[in-house]
Amino acid sequence: MGRFRGRSTTVLKPKSTHQVSQIMKWCYDKRIGVVPQGGNTGLVGGSVPINDEVVLSLSNMNNVRSFDPISGILVADAGCILQSLTDYVAPYNHIMPIDLGAKGSCQIGGNVATNAGGLRLLRYGSLHGTVLGLEVVLPDGTILDQLTTLRKDNTGYDLKQLFIGAEGTLGVITGVSILTPPAPQASNNVILALPSFNNVLPLYQTVKRQLSEILSAFEFIDRTSYDLAVKHGQGRALSDDEVAGAECFVLIETSGGRREHDEEKLSDLLGNLLEADKPLVNTGVLAQSPAQFSSLWALREGVTEAVSKEGKAYKYDISVPLSSFKDVVDGTREHLRAKGLLHDKAVKHVLGYGHVGDGNLHLNIVADAYLPEIQDALEPYVYEVVASHRGSVSAEHGIGAMKTHALHYSKSPVSIALMKKIKEIFDPRGIMNPGKVLEHD
Ligand code: FAD
Ligand code: MLT
Ligand code: ZN
Incomplete structure (x- = not known):
């Protein structure tokens, strides 16, 4: 985004957890700030040094450690790129529980560090639920091995949760154990053009009721977002007739167990929507092929790129x-x-x-x-x-780095004080991604 620039002279690219530990111990002893960096796709400047910190890139830690096709539990190095993990589990008929537009560059460690949400949260929930274990190197070099593959483990405080969404301020995530769901047997999508934003909520209620268990995404773009996506070549534009009078668009995805059943439900939904006395939608375009499926998704996923080109x-x-x-x-x-x-x-x-x-x-x-x-x-x-x-x-x-000054709009003084105490326990010398999440005192 070009909003932050540091003065770092050094990027280190360790190849093992042991090397990360040695780097952290050295930096701890010398009180040198460290910025963990994944795919560098974050949108709030978290992976960018703001002074002369050492950048610790996880990109050379990119091996899958194990995958159990029965349970679907994947254990991988933090530097694995999300898309490569999706490709890895695909032959076993599994998918990653998280999907986002940056999938070709972002790393699973970065996803966990930001607790990224993305396009599948509606169906598979947040990483706080799907991450089963983590391996983390603490600021003084200690390795915290919580890389369990257990679905259930109520043995006191669940420490891994603290690192999910900590944005690299408490330690360096080096390994991730994550539950991957079975791949749906059939996926489909449809983009609906709406005459008014006021229709989005009633539409959401109708769609939830009619598609129930097969609904896997319900995404919204307003007309300006759509026009920018098209202008900058993201996905295939709808026809002039299809977009005429549309104030906004909704992209619906279904993922289910039987193609005929899902297609019937989706076309019944479309029929009902279009034939209603007061239709909530002007029109709907249903993907007819895998290429169209991707192209409809590109209209939604490509808004970020279109905006930055604009x-x-x-x-x-x-x-x-x-x-x-x-x-x-x-x-x-x-x-x-x-x-x-x-x-x-x-x-x-x-x-x-x-x-x-x-x-x-x-x-x-x-x-x-x-x-x-x-x-x-x-x-x-x-x-x-x-x-x-x-x-x-x-x-x-x-x-x-971008929103530290705004934290208090969503967190109470008591919460912020507790967050500072937690930071102090894990990182008493303040070397872990300094100046991120919490403002300097
Ligand atoms: P980076 O950008 O490298 O780092 C992000 C933060 O995590 C930094 O604070 C960094 O210090 C820390 N970090 C990285 N790796 C580690 C590690 N191994 N250990 C400890 N800390 C680490 N986000 C969403 O939530 N939902 C979306 O739908 C979504 N879509 C996106 C679409 C596009 C096109 C883009 C560019 C971004 C999108 N994002 C989205 C932003 C999202 O936060 C990131 O894409 C992703 O989760 C960050 O992963 P990364 O590997 O690039 O991390
Ligand atoms: C998205 O939903 O597309 C992402 O969070 C990225 C963005 O907000 O631009
Ligand atoms: Zn998003």
């Missing part, structure tokens, strides 16, 4: 009630207009997309350049809106 993005990744998604996007646009910032030389677009099923809205403001007046107009405005809904200022991307 200009400089101010990205807000928030949890707010579903019913307020549109008000938040429209309200932000009007706020910027009132400040005189909505024109070609400042803010070009205000858009919303995200994971409806998870209550997670991505509010993006695309500008010609990063300008202080835009930043000042957006903050604390956006965070105050989020706080008024008792929402989260970071639903899935984390805090990193």
